[in-house]
Amino acid sequence: MATQVRTERFQLRRLDTTLPIRTVGFLAVLGIVQLYCYVNFKGEGFSREVAQLYILIPVLLLVYTGLNQRVVQDLKIFDMSMKVLLGFFAAWAFVLFFFGFGLDVQFGTVTERMLGGTLITQMLFVAPSEELAFRFILPSYLESKFRKDLRWVALLIPQLTFAAFHTGVYQGDLTALFVAFVFGCVMMFLYNLKLFGKEKLGLGFTIGAHAAYNLVLLGVLAPSGISLISGGA
Numbered sequence: 001m002a003t004q005v006r007t008e009r010f011q012l013r014r015l016d017t018t019l020p021i022r023t024v025g026f027l028a029v030l031g032i033v034q035l036y037c038y039v040n041f042k043g044e045g046f047s048r049e050v051a052q053l054y055i056l057i058p059v060l061l062l063v064y065t066g067l068n069q070r071v072v073q074d075l076k077i078f079d080m081s082m083k084v085l086l087g088f089f090a091a092w093a094f095v096l097f098f099f100g101f102g103l104d105v106q107f108g109t110v111t112e113r114m115l116g117g118t119l120i121t122q123m124l125f126v127a128p129s130e131e132l133a134f135r136f137i138l139p140s141y142l143e144s145k146f147r148k149d150l151r152w153v154a155l156l157i158p159q160l161t162f163a164a165f166h167t168g169v170y171q172g173d174l175t176a177l178f179v180a181f182v183f184g185c186v187m188m189f190l191y192n193l194k195l196f197g198k199e200k201l202g203l204g205f206t207i208g209a210h211a212a213y214n215l216v217l218l219g220v221l222a223p224s225g226i227s228l229i230s231g232g233a
Contacts, residue, residue, distance in 0.1 A: 023065050026075050030128055031058040037120055045110065045117025050125060057129040061137050080204035087190075087201070087208030095216040108219035118220050127211035134162040134184060135191045136203050155192075159184035183213070 021029075034055045038048070099105040110118055138161065142154035163181035170176035187206045194200055215221040 020076050023075060024062060027058045027062040027065065027132070030132075031055070031062060034058065034124055034129075037124055041117065041120060043113070043117040045114030045119075045121070047117075047121050050121055054125040054129040057133050061132055065137065075203065080202070083201060083204030084208035087205035087210075088212045089208075091209035091212035092216060092221055095213055096222065099216070100222070105217075107217055107222035107224075110219045110225050115220060115225065118218060119215070122214045122218070122220075123211045126214060128207050130162065130165075131187070131203060131207045131210055134158045134165075135187055135206050139188065155188050156185075159188055 034051070037046075038051045038055055100107065135158070138158040139155050142157060143151060146154040159181055162184040163177045166177060166180045170180070187210060190201050190209065191203065191206050192200055212221065215225075219225045
């Protein structure tokens with residue numbers, strides 16, 4: 001009987017595709033991957049200045065979440081991975097067609113040598129670090145400080161901070177900063193959005209969407225970049 005129970009538990013563990021990882025564990029793994037890429041990747045398109053800044057975010061958040069258990073949550077590995085892919089492809093299609101064909105936005109251009117470095121910079125540094133800080137940890141902390149009827153303030157402040165964080169990148173351009181603020185609000189909305197009454201789209205979705213958005217605007221996932229990736233002219 002005992003053997004049968006152990007066997008059933010083993011089978012359940014094998015079939016469980018939503019194994020959780022604590023936020024602290026996720027931050028630690030992300031920080032290690034970022035550090036490895038920072039030390040070892042030498043290709044063009046990889047911004048060491050950006051990496052130096054963004055590699056600090058998981059480290060600071062790791063210390064903070066280790067000290068403040070209120071914002072530590074379980075992240076389901078399989079579920080989060082699927083949502084990263086969903087957010088990535090949904091944002092890619094939307095930005096490419098709506099911005100490119102609807103608004104006639106001119107995307108950036110990249111060379112073949114810059115593709116790998118740009119992908120690593122955006123997908124492993126910029127998108128996950130910013131989403132962790134401005135859509136996950138900071139809103140979670142502020143929500144614990146505000147009354148329920150002021151929850152919207154707790155969600156709005158991180159997006160203002162997100163826009164201010166980009167002041168140097170956009171050199172004080174108010175239009176660009178406003179776009180960053182609107183983008184942050186959209187990401188916050190998607191983070192909390194529940195499809196068909198189920199759980200929130202959450203962190204995985206916004207990381208994927210954020211990465212795709214940046215990569216399209218930079219030209220990596222625009223037609224010219226896709227042509228380079230696929231080996232076309």
